[in-house]
Amino acid sequence: MSVFEFFFKYKPIVYEKGRLAFQLIGSPGWFILFVLAAAAGAYYAYRNVARDKYSNGLLVLRAVTFSVLAFIFLRPVLNISTVLPQESYMAVVIDNSESMNIKDDGQVSRSEQLQKQLESTNFFKRLSDKFKVRIYRFDRDAERIEHMQRLTYTGKRTRLESATDLLYQELGSVPLSGVVLITDGKDNASKQWTESLSRLEARRIPFYTVGVGSESITRDAEIVKVAAPRETLKESTAVVDVSYRSYGFSGRKATMYVRENGVLLKSQEVVLPPDGEIAEKSIDLPVKNEGTRLFSFSLQAQDDRIPENNTLDALVEIKNDHPQILYIEGEPRWEFKFLRRAIQDDPNIRLVTLLRSSQNKFYRQGIDKEEMLAEGFPKKREELFQYKGLIFGSIESTFFTQDQLKMVVDFVSNRGGGFLMMGGRNSFAGGRYQNSPIADILPVQMSQEDRTPVIGKLKLAVTPYGQTHPLMKLSADANANIKQWSELPPLNDFNKTLDQKVGGIVLARGQTEQKGPTDPILLAYQRYGRGRTMAFASGSSWRWQMEMDHEDMTYELFWKQILRWLVNTSPDSVMISSDKDTYLPGETVRLDAEVSNKTFDRMNNAKVVVKVTNPDGVTESLPLDWNGSQEGVYQTELNASEPGIYQVEVNAAQGSENLGKNRTAFQVQDRPVEYYDALLDTRFLQSVASATGGRYYPLSKIGDVPEDAVYVTGETSFVEQKELWDVPFLFMLLCLTLAGEWFWRKKKGLA
Numbered sequence: 001m002s003v004f005e006f007f008f009k010y011k012p013i014v015y016e017k018g019r020l021a022f023q024l025i026g027s028p029g030w031f032i033l034f035v036l037a038a039a040a041g042a043y044y045a046y047r048n049v050a051r052d053k054y055s056n057g058l059l060v061l062r063a064v065t066f067s068v069l070a071f072i073f074l075r076p077v078l079n080i081s082t083v084l085p086q087e088s089y090m091a092v093v094i095d096n097s098e099s100m101n102i103k104d105d106g107q108v109s110r111s112e113q114l115q116k117q118l119e120s121t122n123f124f125k126r127l128s129d130k131f132k133v134r135i136y137r138f139d140r141d142a143e144r145i146e147h148m149q150r151l152t153y154t155g156k157r158t159r160l161e162s163a164t165d166l167l168y169q170e171l172g173s174v175p176l177s178g179v180v181l182i183t184d185g186k187d188n189a190s191k192q193w194t195e196s197l198s199r200l201e202a203r204r205i206p207f208y209t210v211g212v213g214s215e216s217i218t219r220d221a222e223i224v225k226v227a228a229p230r231e232t233l234k235e236s237t238a239v240v241d242v243s244y245r246s247y248g249f250s251g252r253k254a255t256m257y258v259r260e261n262g263v264l265l266k267s268q269e270v271v272l273p274p275d276g277e278i279a280e281k282s283i284d285l286p287v288k289n290e291g292t293r294l295f296s297f298s299l300q301a302q303d304d305r306i307p308e309n310n311t312l313d314a315l316v317e318i319k320n321d322h323p324q325i326l327y328i329e330g331e332p333r334w335e336f337k338f339l340r341r342a343i344q345d346d347p348n349i350r351l352v353t354l355l356r357s358s359q360n361k362f363y364r365q366g367i368d369k370e371e372m373l374a375e376g377f378p379k380k381r382e383e384l385f386q387y388k389g390l391i392f393g394s395i396e397s398t399f400f401t402q403d404q405l406k407m408v409v410d411f412v413s414n415r416g417g418g419f420l421m422m423g424g425r426n427s428f429a430g431g432r433y434q435n436s437p438i439a440d441i442l443p444v445q446m447s448q449e450d451r452t453p454v455i456g457k458l459k460l461a462v463t464p465y466g467q468t469h470p471l472m473k474l475s476a477d478a479n480a481n482i483k484q485w486s487e488l489p490p491l492n493d494f495n496k497t498l499d500q501k502v503g504g505i506v507l508a509r510g511q512t513e514q515k516g517p518t519d520p521i522l523l524a525y526q527r528y529g530r531g532r533t534m535a536f537a538s539g540s541s542w543r544w545q546m547e548m549d550h551e552d553m554t555y556e557l558f559w560k561q562i563l564r565w566l567v568n569t570s571p572d573s574v575m576i577s578s579d580k581d582t583y584l585p586g587e588t589v590r591l592d593a594e595v596s597n598k599t600f601d602r603m604n605n606a607k608v609v610v611k612v613t614n615p616d617g618v619t620e621s622l623p624l625d626w627n628g629s630q631e632g633v634y635q636t637e638l639n640a641s642e643p644g645i646y647q648v649e650v651n652a653a654q655g656s657e658n659l660g661k662n663r664t665a666f667q668v669q670d671r672p673v674e675y676y677d678a679l680l681d682t683r684f685l686q687s688v689a690s691a692t693g694g695r696y697y698p699l700s701k702i703g704d705v706p707e708d709a710v711y712v713t714g715e716t717s718f719v720e721q722k723e724l725w726d727v728p729f730l731f732m733l734l735c736l737t738l739a740g741e742w743f744w745r746k747k748k749g750l751a
Contacts, residue, residue, distance in 0.1 A: 018080035061741040092135045212680065323350065395427075418533070532566070536562075
C-alpha cells in the first residue's frame with residue numbers, strides 16, 4: 001500500500017477518472033450550500049465573543065469542521081467506469097529492437113530488467129484475470145506472439161506505427177480496453193505515426209506506456225552526425241563537421257579516428273562536453289583519390305559502455321572532371337601573370353583567360369577550340385554557362401553590355417556558378433560597378449565616392465572566423481597557420497569598400513600603417529542564389545610570390561584553394577543524388593535528378609534513366625519521372641538489400657539532344673542504429689499516454705498497470721461507486737480541526 005492509498009483509501013487513478021457525487025443529494029453542486037451553511041453556523045457560534053478574544057482563525061476552523069461533518073453525512077462517492085472481467089481485450093506491445101540490449105548501468109540489460117519486473121509483479125497473470133490479453137512484439141515490423149519466449153531483441157529499427165497499424169487491423173472490431181506499450185520510446189523508422197495512432201485514439205483507447213531504460217547513461221560517448229560534402233574535386237580539401245556528445249565523461253579526453261576505405265588517415269584528441277550537450281569538430285580531409293571514397297569517423301573513450309554508437313560513415317564522390325574557370329582581365333599586370341603561373345600545373349582546374357591587350361583586341365589562353373571566345377566575352381548564355389567559375393580582374397563595368405552584366409548575375413543565381421572580383425584600378429567602385437547589376441551579387445557594399453584604389457602597404461590579417469575556414473589554412477596546425485600569414489609580405493594596394501552585406505562573411509582584413517576607424521575588408525564571400533561570390537579587394541597578392549623564398553608555395557596554395565572553392569559546388573546541367581548516403585538493408589532509397597538544358601532552364605519533359613550497379617556488379621536500369629511539383633526534378637525509388645556500395649549513373653535526353661549525365665553513390669550497411677540516441681524518451685511516452693487518456697509508468701511501477709487499466713469507459717464497462725465517507729484523511733482532518741480549535745480557545749481563555 002502506498003502512502004497515498006493509506007490517507008485516501010484508493011489509488012490516484014481512481015480520483016483522476018472518477019466523478020464525485022453524493023448519495024443523499026445527487027449533484028455535487030448542492031454541496032456548496034452546505035459549505036455556506038457551515039460558514040454561517042461558525043459565525044453564529046462566535047457572534048457574541050468579545051473582540052479581544054475573537055479570531056478569524058477560530059471561525060475558519062469551526063467552518064471546516066462543520067463542512068467535513070456535512071461532507072461525511074451526505075455519503076460522498078466516486079462514480080468510476082470499470083470493465084467487466086474477461087469481457088474485453090488488452091493488448092501488450094513490447095519493443096523487440098536491439099536497443100533493449102543496452103545496459104544503462106553497465107550490468108543489466110533493459111530486456112533483463114523488464115523480464116525481472118514482469119516476473120516479480122506477476123504481471124501477465126494479474127492482467128489475464130481481468131482481460132483477454134494479446135501480446136505483440138514490434139521493431140521494424142510487428143507481429144502477434146503467444147508468449148514472451150518469442151522476443152529476440154534483435155530488431156534493427158523501431159517503427160511504432162507498425163504496431164498501431166497491426167492493432168487496428170486485428171482488434172479494430174473487438175472491444176479493446178487499452179494498450180500497454182513497453183518500450184524505450186525511440187522511434188527511428190515511422191513515417192506516419194501520428195496518423196496511425198489517431199485511428200486508435202478515435203476509438204478512445206488509452207495507452208499505458210511503460211518506459212524501459214534510463215534518461216542518463218552512466219558512460220557513453222557517441223558520434224551524433226557527420227556533415228560532409230557529397231562530392232568534391234580531386235586534390236581539394238573536404239571540410240567535415242563531426243558532432244558528438246557524451247554522458248559520464250564530461251571534461252575527459254577521447255580520440256577521434258578518421259579512416260578512408262578502412263585505412264587510417266589521421267587521429268585527433270577531443271575534449272568530451274558536459275552530459276547531453278553536443279560538441280562539434282571540424283576536420284580537414286585532403287582528398288587525393290578519384291572515385292567513391294568511404295570515410296569513417298570513430299570516437300573512442302576509455303570505459304565506454306555502448307561502443308556500438310561510436311562510428312559513423314560519410315560517402316564522398318571525388319570527381320576529376322576539370323571544371324573551367326573564365327578569367328577576364330582588362331590590362332596586362334603582374335597579378336594576371338602570377339595567377340596563371342600558379343594554376344598552370346594544376347591537373348584539376350582549367351583556367352581559361354581573356355586578356356585585353358588593346359582596344360577590341362584580346363589574348364586568349366587555355367582555349368581548346370579556335371572559335372572559343374573569338375568575339376571576346378560571351379554574349380550568349382550557353383557560351384558563358386559552360387564555365388563553372390568566373391573572375392573579373394581590373395576591367396571597367398562599361399566594357400560589358402547591360403545584358404552581359406545581367407547574364408553574369410544569372411550565371412551565379414540560376415546556373416549556380418562561382419564569381420570572384422579581384423582588386424585593381426578598374427575594379428569595384430574604380431570600375432563603376434556600384435551602379436551595375438554586379439553590385440547585387442558582391443558580398444561587400446561599394447561607395448559612390450573614393451573610387452580610386454589606395455596605394456600603400458597593408459598586411460593581410462585573417463579574421464577569427466577566417467582562422468577556422470579551410471580557404472585560409474596554409475598549415476594544418478592553427479598556431480603555425482597564424483604565424484605563416486603574419487610573415488607574408490605586405491600587399492601594395494586595395495580597393496575601398498564599405499561594410500559586408502547581411503549574408504557576407506569576412507575572412508580577412510587589411511592592417512595599414514595609419515590606423516583608421518575600421519580595417520578595410522580584403523577578402524569576403526557570400527551565397528547568392530544557387531551560387532557563391534567572393535571579393536578580393538587587392539591586386540598585389542603576387543608580392544607573396546616575388547618577395548618570398550622561391551621554394552615557398554603560399555601564393556600557389558592560396559589561389560588553388562580559392563579557385564577550387566569557387567567551383568566546388570557549381571552544379572552540372574544534370575545532377576543526381578540520393579536522399580542520404582547510407583541505408584539499412586531493405587530500406588527504401590529515393591533518387592532525385594535535376595535536369596536542365598545548356599542554358600540551365602529546368603526541363604520537365606526529358607527522358608531520364610538511371611543505372612544502378614549493386615556491389616556484385618549487376619546493373620539495373622530505372623526510369624525517373626518528373627515529380628510534378630518542382631521544376632526539372634525527377635524521382636524514383638528502389639529497395640536495396642545487399643550490403644555494400646551502389647554506383648548510380650543518370651542520363652537525360654530531350655528528343656535527339658543529349659542533355660548530360662552524372663553519377664553518385666550510396667551504401668547499404670547493417671549498422672546498429674538502435675544504439676544511437678539511446679536514452680529513454682520519457683517525454684514522448686508521456687505525450688502518447690496523455691493524448692490517449694492513459695498513463696505513463698516507469699518500469700519499476702509496471703505492476704500498477706493491471707489494477708489501473710480496469711478503470712476505463714467502454715461498451716463492456718459498468719459504473720462502480722467508491723465510497724468516500726470513511727476515507728482516513730477526512731477523520732484525520734476532523735481531529736486536527738477540533739484539536740486546533742480547542743487549543744486556540746484555551747489560549748484565548750474561551751475553553
